[in-house]
Amino acid sequence: MSHPDSLLEKKSSIKTIALAGNPNSGKTTLFNAFTKLRQKVGNYPGVTVEKKSGTLVLAKDRIVNVIDLPGTYSLTVRSPDEQVARDVLLGRTPEVPKPDIVVCVVDAGNLERNLYLVSQIQDLGVPMIVALNMMDEVERQGRVIDLVKLSQRLGVPVVSTVANQNKGTDELKTLIAAGVSAGYSRVWRMAPDIEEEAEEMTGLLVHHAGMSRNEAFAEALACLSQRTRFETGGKTGAILQGYSDELVARMNVILDRLQAKGLRARTAAIEARYDWIKSILKDCVKDKQKKGKDFTERIDAVLTHKIFGWICFLGIMAFMFYMIFTVATIPMDWIDAGFSYAGDWVTAVMPEGDVRDLVVNGIIAGVGGVVIFLPQILILFFFIGFLQDTGYMARAAFIMDRVMNKLGLHGKSFIPLLSSFACAIPGIMSARTIESPKDRLVTILVAPLMSCSARLPVYAIMIAVLMPAATALQKASIMLIMYVTGIVGACVMAWFFKATLLRSQKPVFIMELPPYRLPSWRAVVLHMWERSRLFLRRAGTVILAMSIILWALMTYPKHPGMEQDQALKMSYAGRAGTLIEPVIKPLGYDWRIGIGLIGSFAAREVFVSTMSIVFNLGEDAEENSLKEAFQSASWPDGRPLFTPLVCLSLMIFYVFALQCVSTIAVVYRETNSWQWPLFQFFYMAVLAYVAAWLVYRIGSTAGFS
Amino acid sequence: MDINKENKVLLSQIPVGGKCVILGFSAENDDCDRIEEMGLTPGEHVEIIRYAPLGDPVEIKIRGYCLSLRRQEADRINVELVP
Numbered sequence: 124m125s126h127p128d129s130l131l132e133k134k135s136s137i138k139t140i141a142l143a144g145n146p147n148s149g150k151t152t153l154f155n156a157f158t159k160l161r162q163k164v165g166n167y168p169g170v171t172v173e174k175k176s177g178t179l180v181l182a183k184d185r186i187v188n189v190i191d192l193p194g195t196y197s198l199t200v201r202s203p204d205e206q207v208a209r210d211v212l213l214g215r216t217p218e219v220p221k222p223d224i225v226v227c228v229v230d231a232g233n234l235e236r237n238l239y240l241v242s243q244i245q246d247l248g249v250p251m252i253v254a255l256n257m258m259d260e261v262e263r264q265g266r267v268i269d270l271v272k273l274s275q276r277l278g279v280p281v282v283s284t285v286a287n288q289n290k291g292t293d294e295l296k297t298l299i300a301a302g303v304s305a306g307y308s309r310v311w312r313m314a315p316d317i318e319e320e321a322e323e324m325t326g327l328l329v330h331h332a333g334m335s336r337n338e339a340f341a342e343a344l345a346c347l348s349q350r351t352r353f354e355t356g357g358k359t360g361a362i363l364q365g366y367s368d369e370l371v372a373r374m375n376v377i378l379d380r381l382q383a384k385g386l387r388a389r390t391a392a393i394e395a396r397y398d399w400i401k402s403i404l405k406d407c408v409k410d411k412q413k414k415g416k417d418f419t420e421r422i423d424a425v426l427t428h429k430i431f432g433w434i435c436f437l438g439i440m441a442f443m444f445y446m447i448f449t450v451a452t453i454p455m456d457w458i459d460a461g462f463s464y465a466g467d468w469v470t471a472v473m474p475e476g477d478v479r480d481l482v483v484n485g486i487i488a489g490v491g492g493v494v495i496f497l498p499q500i501l502i503l504f505f506f507i508g509f510l511q512d513t514g515y516m517a518r519a520a521f522i523m524d525r526v527m528n529k530l531g532l533h534g535k536s537f538i539p540l541l542s543s544f545a546c547a548i549p550g551i552m553s554a555r556t557i558e559s560p561k562d563r564l565v566t567i568l569v570a571p572l573m574s575c576s577a578r579l580p581v582y583a584i585m586i587a588v589l590m591p592a593a594t595a596l597q598k599a600s601i602m603l604i605m606y607v608t609g610i611v612g613a614c615v616m617a618w619f620f621k622a623t624l625l626r627s628q629k630p631v632f633i634m635e636l637p638p639y640r641l642p643s644w645r646a647v648v649l650h651m652w653e654r655s656r657l658f659l660r661r662a663g664t665v666i667l668a669m670s671i672i673l674w675a676l677m678t679y680p681k682h683p684g685m686e687q688d689q690a691l692k693m694s695y696a697g698r699a700g701t702l703i704e705p706v707i708k709p710l711g712y713d714w715r716i717g718i719g720l721i722g723s724f725a726a727r728e729v730f731v732s733t734m735s736i737v738f739n740l741g742e743d744a745e746e747n748s749l750k751e752a753f754q755s756a757s758w759p760d761g762r763p764l765f766t767p768l769v770c771l772s773l774m775i776f777y778v779f780a781l782q783c784v785s786t787i788a789v790v791y792r793e794t795n796s797w798q799w800p801l802f803q804f805f806y807m808a809v810l811a812y813v814a815a816w817l818v819y820r821i822g823s824t825a826g827f828s
Numbered sequence: 829m830d831i832n833k834e835n836k837v838l839l840s841q842i843p844v845g846g847k848c849v850i851l852g853f854s855a856e857n858d859d860c861d862r863i864e865e866m867g868l869t870p871g872e873h874v875e876i877i878r879y880a881p882l883g884d885p886v887e888i889k890i891r892g893y894c895l896s897l898r899r900q901e902a903d904r905i906n907v908e909l910v911p
Contacts, residue, residue, distance in 0.1 A: 197865045235891040236867045348861065387856075393864045397872075419894075420877075429881045521896050525882035528898065534885075631859040631901055633866055636887060636894040 137223045137302050139188040140179070141211060143244055144228035145237050146194035147514075147637040149256040152646055153228050153286040153295075154191040164653055166795065168217065172207045173555060181300045190222060196236070198243045199345060202558050212247050213338060224250050224303055226295065231255045231268060231283070232638065234408065238400045239393075241277065242311070246344070248337025250305040251279045252298055254291070258283045260638075265411040273407040278307050287643040309340070311399035313391040316384060320377050321347060327377075331370040348389035352378055419514075419638040426518050436522055439515070440541065443506045447499050447545045448576070454498040462491030477681075481674060489670020490663070492726045493785050499576065500549045500658055501651055503542050507553055508650035512642030516556075517634055524632060530614050531621030533557055533632060536566040540613065543573035544606075547786045551793055552654060561625045565617050567793060568803050571786050572613035574606045574778060580728040581777050588753045589770040601774075609778045612810065669784035673725045677733075691736050696721050710776070710815045711769040713758060723782045730777075768822040772815040780811035837909060839874065840886070840902035847875045848907035855904055863901060867891040874907065 142157075144150035154162075158177025165174045175191035192211060193204035200206045207216070214221025227244055229237040234255075244251055253274075261268060274281040280298055284291030312318060321343050328339035346353075352375045366374075381388055425431050466483045473479040510516045516538065524534030535557045543550030550570045557563040574582075582605055586598050593601075676696040682689070691697045692714075700717030707717055715737045722733030731749065738752040756764040781787065781804045790800040842848050850872045853860045867890050868874070877887040877894060885898045 197862075199861065199865065201862065233891075233893045236893060239865065239867070389861055390864050390869070393861065394869045397867065397869050423878075427878060427880065427887070432881045517896075521880050521885065521887065522882075524896075524898070525880060525884045528884070631862050632885060632896070632898045633863060633901065634885075634896045635866075636896055638894075 137187055137299055139190065139220045139222045140224045140226060140299055141190040141192055141222035142226050142228060143192045143208060143212070143240065144194060145196055145230065145233075145240055147635060148194070148228045148230040148233075148237060149286045150194055150228040151191065152643060153226070153254060153256065153284065153292070154189065155646060155649055156286050156289055156292050157189050157296075162653075164657065167207050167219075172203050174207075174219075179296070179299075181296055185300065187299065188220070190219065195240065197240060198247075198341075199348070203560060204558065209247075212244065212249055222249065224252060224299060226252050226254050226299070228254045228256050228286075231258050231261045232264065232266075234268070235397075235400055235404060238277075238403070239396055241279075242396045242400065243341070245277075245279070245307050246309065246337060246341040248305055248307065248335055248341075250303040251307075252295065252303055253277060253279055253281045254286075254295060255281055255283045256286050258291075259285045259288070264417070267409040267411070269407045269409075273403065276403045276406060278310075279303070287646070305337075307337075311395045313388075313395045314386070317347070317381070317386055317388050317391045320381055320386075320388070324374060324377050327370060327373055331373075332366060344388075344392050346374055347378070347381065348392070349378065417638075422639050423518070423636075426515070427521060432522055436519060439510075439519075443503070444544070446502050446506075451498040451502050455495050458491070458495050458497065462487055462494070465491075477678075480678060481671065484678075485671045485674030486667065489674065489725055490667055492670075492729060494659070496546045496548070496576070497655060497658065499545045501655055503545055503549045504553075504651045504654040505647060507538060507542070508647040509642055511556075511650075512640065512646060514637045514639045517636050520634060521636065528632070530617045532565060532617055533559065533562045534634070536562060539566050539570055540573055543570040543575060546575050546577070547571040547573070547783065548658060548789050549654065551786070551789050552657065554793070561621075564794065564799065565620045565625050567790055568620060568799070568806075569613040569617045571781050571783065571803070571807065572609045572616065572779065574609045575727075575783075577727040577783065578605075578777050580731050581723075582774055584731055584734075584749060584753070585770045585774045587750045588765050589767050591750070591754070605774055605778050608775065612779060612814075616806075616810070669788065670725055673722070673784075677722060688737055691718065709819070710772050710812070711766070711819045712773070713764055715756070715764075716769075716773065720776075720780075720782070724784055726785065727777060727782050730782075768819055768827050771822070772819040775818050776811045776815040778811070779807055779814050781807040835908055836906050838903055839876075839888075839897075839905040839907045840899050842874075842876045842907065842909065844876050844878055847873060847910045849873055849910055851906040851908055853904055854906055859901070860904075863897075863905070866895060867893075868895075868905065873910065 142150050142154055154175065154177065157179045162175060162177040165176075166172065167174045172193055177189050177191070179187045179189045181187055190211060192208045195202075195205045195208050198205055198209045198212075200209060210216045211219050212222065212225060225244055227241050229241060241251070241253060255268065255270070255273075258268075268283075270281050270283055280303060282291050282294050282298060284295065286292065313321070321340070324343035324346060325336065325339045328334050328342055329336055332339070332342075334342060353371045426435050466487045469479060469482050469487065473482065507516070510519065519537060520534030522534075523537040527534050527536050536554070538556070539550045539554040541550075542553055547570050550573070551567050554563050554566045554570070557566060582602055586593065586601050589601070590597060673696070676699070677691060677694050679695060680693070682693050685693070692701070697714075697718050699721055700719075701714040703717045703721075704712075704714040707713075707720070712720075715734070718737055719730045719734045723730035734753075735749055738749065738756065753765045754763075758764055787800045787804060790803060791797060794800070836851055837848075838854070839848065839850075850868055850870050852870050853863075872890060875889040877889050879886050880896075883899075885896045886902055887894055887896045889895075
């Protein structure tokens with residue numbers, strides 16, 4: 124072990140440890156190695172930052188809580204991730220105990236920048252262990268890091284690890300079990316003038332806010348790098364909550380003095396830290412110069428090449444979609460069969476009545492209609508996990524950023540939007556990789572405009588009615604038009620939101636391009652499982668509740684002895700369909716389509732089965748018989764109902780409308796509020812209505828029917 | 829670092845493969861911290877690795893790792909070319 128003995132305490136009462144580290148440092152791999160499958164994923168209260176925790180079993184049956192902090196490059200409070208990391212480390216987060224030890228995971232191959240965070244954590248005065256991860260890569264590159272010296276210079280124990288091979292984890296566990304004390308004193312120094320002011324502010328904070336010296340110094344640095352004076356009596360940003368007016372006034376005096384002297388405290392600390400790090404590296408790292416380009420550079424020469432880059436990019440995306448739309452259909456059929464088998468079985472064993480109807484048509488059909496997307500979600504998250512862990516995801520964002528930038532979005536918005544073609548749910552969930560909260564929100568808001576696979580059955584039946592004799596090519600081109608319409612709509616709306624509602628200073632796009640690495644299959648599978656579990660949990664709660672409500676609306680009040688179509692017409696949903704007829708008449712729809720629209724809130728493809736009931740064909744009608752029913756449907760005065768124009772208008776409506784309770788539920792979970800999903804629902808409803816109306820109006824005026 | 833050096837150019841003007849030293853930022857704002865925290869501090873050596881296929885963003889090498897920046901950011905960073 125490479126730590127001085129004085130740093131070890133004989134006995135300790137370590138209960139909680141936190142894992143901190145830069146993105147791509149292998150922090151999650153270490154977390155997985157520590158906690159195996161004993162993990163919990165949730166949200167921090169009030170923010171949308173993911174909270175991951177688990178338990179680590181130390182020797183002698185000791186169990187320690189492990190908190191996996193969000194990966195950050197810094198602890199300066201500029202993003203929710205950084206805020207959470209800082210608050211947890213300082214013990215300011217409710218429900219999360221202050222960690223007794225921080226294990227800072229450091230990418231040994233990128234020591235210089237990774238040590239920056241180490242230096243910031245040290246300032247907080249929390250006992251720390253540095254896990255020098257991915258040491259195998261460093262060895263391969265012929266670099267030698269003197270661990271003993273590094274540990275001495277940093278003043279904390281340093282352990283060399285290869286987390287994905289479980290190397291060094293036992294040593295880490297021993298250290299955690301023994302406990303570590305915070306024997307740190309700051310070594311790096313800024314310019315004397317700034318040091319003086321920082322010292323004074325530290326004193327103020329210790330005195331007035333009752334902080335420890337370390338915490339106060341860290342806070343003082345954050346305060347000194349403010350651009351403007353603080354306002355008294357209110358909350359000026361996140362760092363200042365709960366400060367007295369007197370304290371704020373005295374802090375302002377210091378800020379004024381700095382400004383008068385023309386000192387730039389904001390960057391002084393950054394530069395001082397990096398100077399200190401450089402001096403350490405000079406002592407501890409021996410670089411054997413190697414010749415030639417390394418592995419990553421050779422791969423990148425192809426994958427980010429002007430021509431081959433695009434070919435590879437499109438190829439990978441096409442392959443992903445091929446898998447989602449073809450391979451996934453096999454297990455999807457099984458799930459479908461499984462749920463209908465379950466429905467049949469319940470029908471057979473349960474006595475006829477409302478309860479059976481609820482179980483079969485409400486619960487089994489409702490949840491089944493959503494769970495059927497599980498294979499697509501699994502495959503999608505397998506790809507996302509794989510591409511992320513290899514490092515390709517950053518390259519995809521690098522290639523696509525120019526395009527996304529035009530819409531006011533970030534390169535990283537590309538994957539969530541693309542994923543939404545399969546299903547908006549995983550798309551919205553994968554928007555978590557976008558750091559800027561506003562960019563993330565815009566991405567979430569427009570993601571459901573991408574035509575998901577649940578729209579396919581609706582498009583298919585409408586196209587069949589629209590052009591009964593169409594060739595496959597014609598059908599495909601109409602389908603393509605629908606997809607393109609959705610994409611254009613998403614682009615326009617993204618641009619619109621960024622220009623109005625969610626206007627923000629263009630966020631800086633600084634993104635690390637990590638070296639290519641072979642992913643750990645364990646991690647990819649775990650990631651896939653974790654996402655799917657979240658999805659299933661939602662299907663089991665919110666989506667289940669919504670399915671039951673919709674079922675009730677379509678079932679009650681009961682009219683015994685009535686034909687199925689008549690009963691549906693008299694149900695609450697049917698009455699609502701009749702009620703909205705005046706609203707949807709300008710689009711060319713009658714009350715029957717109205718019922719279909721309302722029923723398809725459960726999931727868009729339910730439109731097809733609802734329409735089968737409306738036309739009294741039974742739920743499992745053949746597509747052909749439904750097509751014929753549509754073709755012969757007419758208004759009371761004998762005009763045909765499903766004219767080509769109505770079919771087109773209906774398709775356009777489905778392109779834009781958020782006819783999906785599951786998406787609403789997921790957006791609620793991801794944004795932690797009802798405000799955004801409701802806003803999203805209404806803006807999309809308006810968009811859908813206007814677009815469908817325009818199609819119908821313009822078409823009618825132009826003489827089409 | 830003297831920001832008023834005569835051979836001062838913008839990071840965005842350095843050709844692919846070119847190496848330079850950071851002098852400072854042409855305009856101070858909140859984003860500068862973020863950029864500096866990633867290691868782009870005055871006095872540091874930077875190498876331009878490549879531009880993205882559509883010409884933006886740019887990939888640079890700094891402190892031994894690769895980072896991508898938009899031209900918009902690169903436009904704000906003053907550098908001096910290293911022969």
